[in-house]
Amino acid sequence: MKSIMRSMTLFSLIFILLFSTACSGPTNDVATTPLRRTELLMGTSITLSLYDHQYPQILDLAFDTIKQLENELSLNKDDTLLLEVNEASGVSPIPVNEALFDIVQKGLSYSALTDGAFDMTIGPIVKLWNIGMPEARVPSQAEIDAALPKIDYTNVSLNETDSTIYLEEAGMALDLGAIAKGYTADVIADLLKAQGVEHALVDLGGNIYTVGTKLDGTPWKVGIQDPFNPRNNIIGHISVSEQSIVTSGIYERFLDTGDATYHHILNPETGYPFDNEIAGVTIISNYSIDGDALSTSVFALGLEEGIEFVTSLEGIDAIFITKDQEVYKTEGLKDNFVLTSDKFKLID
Numbered sequence: 173m174k175s176i177m178r179s180m181t182l183f184s185l186i187f188i189l190l191f192s193t194a195c196s197g198p199t200n201d202v203a204t205t206p207l208r209r210t211e212l213l214m215g216t217s218i219t220l221s222l223y224d225h226q227y228p229q230i231l232d233l234a235f236d237t238i239k240q241l242e243n244e245l246s247l248n249k250d251d252t253l254l255l256e257v258n259e260a261s262g263v264s265p266i267p268v269n270e271a272l273f274d275i276v277q278k279g280l281s282y283s284a285l286t287d288g289a290f291d292m293t294i295g296p297i298v299k300l301w302n303i304g305m306p307e308a309r310v311p312s313q314a315e316i317d318a319a320l321p322k323i324d325y326t327n328v329s330l331n332e333t334d335s336t337i338y339l340e341e342a343g344m345a346l347d348l349g350a351i352a353k354g355y356t357a358d359v360i361a362d363l364l365k366a367q368g369v370e371h372a373l374v375d376l377g378g379n380i381y382t383v384g385t386k387l388d389g390t391p392w393k394v395g396i397q398d399p400f401n402p403r404n405n406i407i408g409h410i411s412v413s414e415q416s417i418v419t420s421g422i423y424e425r426f427l428d429t430g431d432a433t434y435h436h437i438l439n440p441e442t443g444y445p446f447d448n449e450i451a452g453v454t455i456i457s458n459y460s461i462d463g464d465a466l467s468t469s470v471f472a473l474g475l476e477e478g479i480e481f482v483t484s485l486e487g488i489d490a491i492f493i494t495k496d497q498e499v500y501k502t503e504g505l506k507d508n509f510v511l512t513s514d515k516f517k518l519i520d
């Protein structure tokens with residue numbers, strides 16, 4: 173089988189349109205050229221840009237924090253806290269730190285809200301497909317059938333008093349790929365603000381948080397990626413400040429076998445990628461952990477149910493792009509989202 177696999181996670185799927193004018197160079201307090209650093213972490217390209225209060229030590233601190241979180245939350249590194257929890261499945265509860273406890277608690281609330289379409293116990297199925305990794309392949313039906321019974325978020329037991337997580341059945345495995353970057357974006361935005369930064373961009377491979385406004389006090393303009401074209405092709409933009417913008421899409425990570433294309437958001441009931449009208453969905457929220465969990469949840473729910481779900485949530489907005497190149501947006505974006513591509517049709 174000829175297998176072509178591409179991962180676009182090294183690239184930002186949403187990118188920031190900056191209209192600041194060039195200046196003579198950064199100063200410690202006010203500059204229009206950002207102090208910027210990019211590192212490959214959490215399986216993606218992470219860029220932090222500070223537009224004021226530009227001390228490189230702040231970036232050191234921020235990237236150290238991201239590395240520490242990666243060492244706790246990843247499945248692709250050795251000896252992480254998450255692996256410890258997974259390895260103790262069916263055996264015993266494991267004491268965890270605040271980060272892991274909070275993420276799993278929040279994730280479980282989205283599992284309940286989506287009736288299990290969002291399910292962090294998807295680990296055994298993710299591992300069979302390995303979409304986004306060089307070893308990606310289409311698993312056999314027998315393999316999927318053997319893994320499916322292990323997927324059930326109701327078998328995750330949290331004990332708040334002891335701060336433990338217990339996966340009740342042997343072979344269960346949590347995968348935080350749908351939510352960990354959002355959590356991290358919030359932590360880094362808080363860290364920057366605690367260090368006195370008031371104007372900054374946190375970009376975790378397209379999982380964006382905009383700290384404050386641009387230096388001139390106007391909102392940041394964030395481009396919405398065209399899901400059918402290479403990066404930096406956008407369909408339009410929104411104006412935001414102090415908000416999170418997160419996208420889930422069929423183009424992020426996928427496996428192309430030549431006969432079919434399989435993307436990375438998997439149906440906990442079938443073990444196969446969700447197959448619905450959505451090519452990409454972007455969530456705008458105050459917290460990135462909500463945006464990340466919701467982008468995956470809403471993708472899983474599909475267009476109609478997804479719009480209904482987002483509309484029922486306070487303070488959350490969304491832009492949906494369908495495979496038919498139609499664009500839907502929620503009420504809160506009525507006067508905000510600007511469609512700039514004539515290949516797409518905005519449905520009101």
Ligand code: AMP
Nearest residue numbers: 289290291292349350420436437438468
């Ligand atoms: P995102 O790109 O934020 O939508 O997250 C997708 C990632 O979440 C995948 O690469 C998997 O690691 C994980 N995942 C896949 N399917 C699900 C699901 N149904 N519920 C929760 N996490 C999932």
Ligand code: MG
Nearest residue numbers: 350464465468
């Ligand atoms: Mg997500």
